[in-house]
Each structure stands twice: as structure tokens, then as C-alpha cells.
Amino acid sequence: MTQSNYRHLLSALVQNVPGVLAHISGMLASRGFNIDSLAVGETEDPKLSRMTVVVVGDNSVLEQVRKQLEKIVTVVRVFDISSNDFVERDLLLVKISAPAGGVRTEIRELVDIFRGKVVDVGPDEVMIEISGREGKVQAFIERVRPYGIRELVRTGRIAMVRSGEIKGGSDRFATDTATG
Amino acid sequence: MMSTASSTSPAHAQHVMNGADILVKSLVDHGVEILFAYPGGCSMPMHQALTRFGESIRTILPRHEQGGAFAAQGYARSTGKVGVVMATSGPGATNLVTAVADAKLDSIPMVCITGQVPTSSIGSDAFQETPMVEICRGITKHHYLVTDIKDLPRIMKEAFHIAASGRPGPVLVDMPKDVQLTEMPNDLDPPMELPGYNASTPSVPPEAIRQIAAAIRMARRPVIYSGGGIILGEATEELRTLINKTGIPTVTTLMGLGSVPPENPHSLDWLGMHGAAYANYAVRDCDLLIALGVRFDDRVTGKVEAFAKDAKIIHVDIDASELNKNKTAHIPVRGDVKQVLTELNRIVQKPDISDWQQHCDELKAKHPLKYDTEFDGILQQHAIATLSDLTAEQETYITVGVGQHQMWSAQFYKFRQPRTWMSSSGLGTMGFGLPAAMGVQAAHPGALVVDIDGDGSFQMNIQELATCFCEELPVKVLLLNNQHLGMVVQWEDRFEKRNRAHTYLGPIHHEEARGPSSADRYEYASDRYPNFVQIAKGYGCGAATVKRKADLKDALREMIDSKGPFLLDVEVPYQEHVLPMIPGGATVDDMILD
Numbered sequence: 001m002t003q004s005n006y007r008h009l010l011s012a013l014v015q016n017v018p019g020v021l022a023h024i025s026g027m028l029a030s031r032g033f034n035i036d037s038l039a040v041g042e043t044e045d046p047k048l049s050r051m052t053v054v055v056v057g058d059n060s061v062l063e064q065v066r067k068q069l070e071k072i073v074t075v076v077r078v079f080d081i082s083s084n085d086f087v088e089r090d091l092l093l094v095k096i097s098a099p100a101g102g103v104r105t106e107i108r109e110l111v112d113i114f115r116g117k118v119v120d121v122g123p124d125e126v127m128i129e130i131s132g133r134e135g136k137v138q139a140f141i142e143r144v145r146p147y148g149i150r151e152l153v154r155t156g157r158i159a160m161v162r163s164g165e166i167k168g169g170s171d172r173f174a175t176d177t178a179t180g
Numbered sequence: 181m182m183s184t185a186s187s188t189s190p191a192h193a194q195h196v197m198n199g200a201d202i203l204v205k206s207l208v209d210h211g212v213e214i215l216f217a218y219p220g221g222c223s224m225p226m227h228q229a230l231t232r233f234g235e236s237i238r239t240i241l242p243r244h245e246q247g248g249a250f251a252a253q254g255y256a257r258s259t260g261k262v263g264v265v266m267a268t269s270g271p272g273a274t275n276l277v278t279a280v281a282d283a284k285l286d287s288i289p290m291v292c293i294t295g296q297v298p299t300s301s302i303g304s305d306a307f308q309e310t311p312m313v314e315i316c317r318g319i320t321k322h323h324y325l326v327t328d329i330k331d332l333p334r335i336m337k338e339a340f341h342i343a344a345s346g347r348p349g350p351v352l353v354d355m356p357k358d359v360q361l362t363e364m365p366n367d368l369d370p371p372m373e374l375p376g377y378n379a380s381t382p383s384v385p386p387e388a389i390r391q392i393a394a395a396i397r398m399a400r401r402p403v404i405y406s407g408g409g410i411i412l413g414e415a416t417e418e419l420r421t422l423i424n425k426t427g428i429p430t431v432t433t434l435m436g437l438g439s440v441p442p443e444n445p446h447s448l449d450w451l452g453m454h455g456a457a458y459a460n461y462a463v464r465d466c467d468l469l470i471a472l473g474v475r476f477d478d479r480v481t482g483k484v485e486a487f488a489k490d491a492k493i494i495h496v497d498i499d500a501s502e503l504n505k506n507k508t509a510h511i512p513v514r515g516d517v518k519q520v521l522t523e524l525n526r527i528v529q530k531p532d533i534s535d536w537q538q539h540c541d542e543l544k545a546k547h548p549l550k551y552d553t554e555f556d557g558i559l560q561q562h563a564i565a566t567l568s569d570l571t572a573e574q575e576t577y578i579t580v581g582v583g584q585h586q587m588w589s590a591q592f593y594k595f596r597q598p599r600t601w602m603s604s605s606g607l608g609t610m611g612f613g614l615p616a617a618m619g620v621q622a623a624h625p626g627a628l629v630v631d632i633d634g635d636g637s638f639q640m641n642i643q644e645l646a647t648c649f650c651e652e653l654p655v656k657v658l659l660l661n662n663q664h665l666g667m668v669v670q671w672e673d674r675f676e677k678r679n680r681a682h683t684y685l686g687p688i689h690h691e692e693a694r695g696p697s698s699a700d701r702y703e704y705a706s707d708r709y710p711n712f713v714q715i716a717k718g719y720g721c722g723a724a725t726v727k728r729k730a731d732l733k734d735a736l737r738e739m740i741d742s743k744g745p746f747l748l749d750v751e752v753p754y755q756e757h758v759l760p761m762i763p764g765g766a767t768v769d770d771m772i773l774d
Contacts, residue, residue, distance in 0.1 A: 015376060023317050030318050067501035073322040073342060076376040
């Protein structure tokens with residue numbers, strides 16, 4: 001079962017110490033892993049941060065990324081989120097050309113459909129906030145592109161497993177014994 | 181040992197312990213007896229502290245920081261203990277980088293301590309400031325910048341724990357000068373804070389052991405492929421027991437030399453690019469490859485898809501990320517190889533492989549490692565084999581540089597014990613031999629330590645002859661001097677129509693420095709340069725040169741018997757090739773035998 005362009009969501013719990021982001025991103029880059037997105041922030045425990053990494057590649061790539069992440073001393077635990085039922089979000093801020101009048105109304109309708117928010121208005125532009133799954137965010141970007149995107153910024157994906165037992169939470173101390 | 185009357189007691193009345201003292205005390209508490217340290221502005225307080233602990237710890241001053249770091253490696257490789265090196269900030273610290281990367285690739289436990297500019301100056305491009313942690317991230321097992329004295333006792337504890345446990349490796353501790361000078365905190369024994377690091381290797385479950393035993397029982401053409409992990413994991417005896425119990429033909433990697441004595445009837449010596457032909461053939465033809473503490477390095481596998489392509493693969497390693505990294509294993513086992521072998525030896529049965537054993541014996545008889553014994557001068561292989569014979573009965577450690585002499589040493593010196601062979605195998609760092617020998621000698625004062633070196637490698641850390649003399653380290657150097665970078669010359673001969681491209685080590689007006697050269701395999705370089713005997717004598721070492729075959733034994737005996745450091749400059753031809761040879765990325769079937 002190879003899926004060479006499959007996107008895997010990995011979530012890594014890391015010690016909140018200086019340099020840990022640089023260490024992880026440097027490891028991913030120097031080993032040539034293909035990363036779609038990397039998001040990081042504090043968790044409920046101030047001593048820990050969580051990194052959400054979207055890795056592109058087949059299962060053997062996923063396995064290596066995970067093992068290499070686990071090898072980093074400041075990485076506490078790695079979970080393969082995508083093997084679970086999970087919620088994922090990506091936050092987008094986008095500034096669109098919108099002179100007052102009909103265009104602005106059209107944009108507001110689009111924002112409503114995508115359940116976004118207009119968060120700032122200028123003389124000839126509006127700033128919009130949208131969050132959701134990557135596909136939705138991407139779709140919104142395509143819809144508003146014709147109006148003229150002046151600036152765009154995204155957080156990268158974050159994800160959380162729905163209630164219940166997390167599968168694919170690697171126990172880094174487990175024996176890696178195959179069944180075959 | 182140098183010490184002054186006032187510097188012998190750590191509890192000197194006038195002195196309040198500071199960060200530097202805590203660091204040095206921590207070294208002492210971790211059992212460090214010897215370290216290699218080169219001082220500078222930002223590491224002076226630590227050196228001052230070293231003198232206060234002079235009774236408990238010997239500080240050896242190398243002549244280049246890289247020499248110090250390789251000496252620490254020699255110490256670590258030959259003892260299994262953590263090697264320690266110290267340097268100042270900036271250039272002192274960056275001079276360690278090559279040896280740190282080297283230790284990472286060969287899994288050598290080291291703690292590298294660097295001075296750093298004061299915390300208030302960090303980031304200001306201060307004099308002798310380099311971001312060592314940034315530089316070393318990818319080449320250390322872990323790294324620390326100590327910004328608060330309170331963290332120091334914990335960090336030192338963690339550094340030694342991480343360096344030595346699990347798969348060993350180098351740990352960097354970057355110490356800003358102000359932290360070195362801050363007075364001590366109260367708590368000198370805080371707990372470690374390593375929620376992401378558990379060194380206690382999981383116990384391999386009995387099912388996995390049974391699975392390995394079953395695979396062995398069913399195999400008809402099994403081969404054991406064992407590596408540096410056997411030596412690092414102190415599993416030599418267990419490996420030998422497995423071999424003797426099962427009679428499975430065994431190949432080792434370059435890092436695994438010494439774990440299986442060459443006299444063992446099941447030994448097929450070592451495999452890879454310049455390994456024995458029979459080792460490579462056996463792996464090509466096997467139906468079960470039992471890989472123990474190895475990493476399927478490209479110098480071993482050649483074209484990885486073709487490596488042991490019909491075999492079922494068992495792979496035991498302590499590092500989970502090595503499993504399925506380069507080659508997919510059918511039975512991947514993450515665990516301590518010593519535990520796995522101990523338990524396996526209890527249940528393993530001798531497989532029915534007498535045909536296969538006979539086949540391997542025939543391969544070994546048909547394709548021996550060989551050289552022209554009739555040549556009337558001294559060939560490199562002959563010098564090494566002679567040294568091997570002369571030193572067979574005494575405790576001897578061999579270090580090497582990188583290149584042809586390294587490969588010949590591995591082929592023709594008989595290593596019978598683990599930790600007696602020191603080679604920069606993963607990184608392949610020229611200049612490794614002499615400083616590594618220093619470290620080995622410091623750890624084993626009564627033993628014979630010989631750096632078998634080439635004239636290219638030797639000159640990369642030749643300054644350490646001064647350390648050998650001044651620190652009373654009676655290292656011997658067997659210099660196989662062909663005036664060329666022999667391994668590159670060999671590739672030029674094989675693949676570039678003998679066009680010399682910066683591989684001659686003499687003056688540039690010499691014809692050998694440019695253009696195609698002679699195809700005479702036994703040609704000597706004329707106008708020898710430099711005069712190594714004079715150089716060695718200038719450093720205070722004994723030295724001699726030898727060219728005639730008839731004089732070799734006596735010359736070697738003089739070297740072995742000399743009390744102090746000694747260099748034996750052996751004049752050898754420059755067009756001899758290391759064989760067999762599997763060109764990079766090729767397969768066993770492309771092996772060049774003659």
C-alpha cells in the first residue's frame with residue numbers, strides 16, 4: 001500500500017525550550033523530507049509546545065519522519081493524527097481589493113457562505129478571516145482571487161483527535177517488531 | 181603532572197565555587213580522568229578550575245582543537261567511556277566541528293565543552309563569537325547553551341547520560357564566560373528533565389527472539405552481518421557464542437572489526453567496497469541476513485536494491501530509525517543487541533547448513549585477500565602484515581587515517597579484540613589517526629599504540645607530535661609514505677586515465693604533479709618531500725626511514741621497542757591499488773578483483 005503523495009498529519013509534543021523549532025525544521029530540511037505545513041504553539045502545559053507537521057510522502061517516508069522526530073531529545077511524543085478521526089483547522093487572513101459598492105456586497109456574501117468574518121475595512125479593501133479545513137480555505141481563496149488578493153497569510157494546519165482513544169500514538173519505547 | 185601547591189585542593193579556603201568549578205567537579209563526579217582542552221579567552225575560567233581539581237583529572241593540551249577532539253574520540257573508542265574535549269569560543273569551538281560530526285556518524289560518546297562569549301554579548305557578533313548550538317544541531321545527539329548557572333548541574337548530568345546511553349553520540353555544552361564566573365547554586369544534584377528521552381532500551385519480547393530463532397532454523401544459506409553496534413553494545417562474547425553455536429558464516433563491517441577473530445573458522449572477515457570478495461559473495465548469495473548493530477551504509481551495500489536481494493532480513497538495532505531506513509527488514513527488532521543475543525543463544529538451534537559452510541570455505545580459499553609478496557620493495561600491505569605478526573602477542577591498539585592505508589590496515593592487520601581498531605569510518609576524516617592514537621595511549625599507558633597512517637592524512641594533524649612528546653604519550657607512527665593521495669590516485673588510475681589532478685604531495689614543478697603518470701605499479705616517487713624524519717626529530721620524537729624489504733622487521737622492532745613517541749617513515753610505491761573494489765553505487769557482480 002504505497003501512497004507516494006499522501007499527506008500525513010503528525011502531531012509532536014515537544015519541550016518548550018529555545019531552539020526546538022529550529023532543531024525540528026532543520027532536521028526535516030537536512031534529511032530532505034517534504035513538508036507542506038508546520039505550525040507550533042504552546043499547550044495547556046507551559047513546559048510543552050505542540051507542533052503539527054503535514055508530511056507528504058508514502059508510508060515509509062512517514063515512518064522515517066516519525067522516528068527521526070522521536071530521536072530528537074526534546075521531542076516528548078509523536079502522534080500520527082491522520083490515522084484517527086480528527087478535526088483540522090487552518091486560519092487565513094486575506095486582504096482583498098473591494099471598493100465600496102456592489103463588489104463589497106458580493107464579497108460579504110461569499111464570506112457569509114464560508115462562515116468567515118470581515119475583520120477590517122479600508123477605503124478600497126477589506127480584510128477577511130476564515131478558518132476551516134484546508135480544502136475549504138483553498139476554495140475560498142479561489143473564489144476571491146478574481147477580486148484581487150493584496151495580501152494573504154495562513155497559520156498552517158493544526159489538528160486534534162476527536163474524543164476517544166488515540167490510535168497511532170507512538171510509544172517510542174515499544175519494540176518495533178513486525179508481524180511478518 | 182603539573183600542579184602547584186596552592187592548586188591541589190578544590191576546597192581551597194579563598195575560593196568560592198563558581199560555574200567553572202561546578203562544571204569541572206561534575207566531570208570528576210562523572211568519572212572523567214582525562215580530558216583534552218585548549219584554552220582561550222572564553223574558556224580560561226574553566227582551565228583555572230581544572231588546575232584546582234588537578235589531582236583528580238588530567239588535562240592534556242593538544243596543539244589544535246581538532247586534535248583534542250579526536251584524542252577524546254580515541255579515548256572513548258578504546259575504553260567505551262565518554263570522551264571529553266574542551267575549547268574556547270569562536271575558532272576554538274568551530275575547530276571541533278569536524279570531530280563532532282565524526283563522532284555522530286560513528287556513534288561515539290563524547291561531551292564537548294565550548295566557551296562562549298558572555299550572555300550579554302551573545303548575538304552581537306562579539307569577538308570570537310559563533311553560534312555553536314546552531315552550527316552543531318544536526319551533528320550532535322544533543323546540545324545545550326547554558327544561560328543560567330542554576331541549570332548547569334542538571335545539564336552536565338543530562339549531557340553525560342545522553343552521550344553514553346542508548347545509541348551513543350556527541351553532546352555539546354556551550355558555556356558563556358559569565359556563567360563560568362557566577363557563584364554556585366545550592367542544588368548540585370537536581371533531577372534530570374528529559375521527558376522525551378528514555379535511555380532504558382525496551383526489553384525485546386520472547387516472541388521476537390523465537391521468530392529470529394525460527395528464521396535461523398529454516399535458513400539454508402544464512403549470514404551474520406555484524407557491526408559497530410556489537411562493540412558499542414559490549415556484545416562481542418554473545419556474538420561469538422552465537423557464531424560458535426550455529427556455525428553461521430559471519431561478516432563484519434569496518435566498525436565491527438575485532439568482534440570476530442579472523443581465526444574463527446566461520447569468519448568471512450569484513451564486507452563492503454574494499455572488503456573481502458568472499459564476504460561480499462556470501463552476502464550476495466545468502467537466504468537469511470542477520471544484521472546486528474549495523475546501518476546498511478552505502479559503503480557496505482553498494483547499490484542498495486541489489487544488496488542481499490534474495491535474503492530475508494533480520495535487523496536488530498537500538499536506534500528505531502535505523503530499521504527500514506536504507507533497507508526494509510522482514511524482522512525489524514528494536515532493542516539492545518546484547519540482550520537479544522543473550523536470549524537468542526539460549527534457544528537457537530544449529531541450522532542444517534553444512535553445504536553452505538563448505539561453499540563459503542571454498543569462496544574464502546578461492547578469493548583470498550592478497551598482494552604481491554614477491555615484490556622486492558616494501559608494499560603497504562606487507563608492512564601492515566609484518567606489524568600484525570610482530571605485535572600479535574602484546575596489547576596493541578591501531579588507529580588509522582583515511583584512504584588506502586586505512587583499507588589495507590583493515591585487510592591485513594589481524595584484530596582479535598574489540599576496541600583495538602580505531603577508524604573514522606562514517607565521516608572518513610583524514611587526520612584522525614595521530615590524535616586518536618594520543619587519546620588511546622592516554623587511556624592505556626602501558627599498551628602499544630600504533631597510528632598506521634598515510635602521508636596525506638598524517639599531515640592533517642602532524643602538529644600533535646608535539647602533544648605526544650610533551651605529554652609523554654609514546655605513540656608510534658607507521659607512515660606508509662607514497663608521496664600521493666593514494667586512494668584518489670587509485671580512482672584516477674581506474675577511471676580517469678591516470679590523469680593526476682592534485683594528488684601529488686610534492687612541489688608543483690615536479691612532473692608527477694601534473695598530467696598522466698606512469699602505469700608502472702611499483703614506481704616510487706622521486707624527490708621525496710617533506711622530510712618526515714627531520715620533522716619528527718624536530719618535535720623531539722624518535723624517527724627512522726626504511727625502504728629495503730630486508731630492513732623492515734628490524735625497523736619495526738626499533739619502533740615498537742622505543743620508549744618515547746616514534747615515527748617510522750616507510751618508503752612505498754604509489755600505484756598499488758586497494759583490491760577488491762566495488763565501485764560506488766555498483767553491485768558485487770561489478771567487483772574488481774585484479
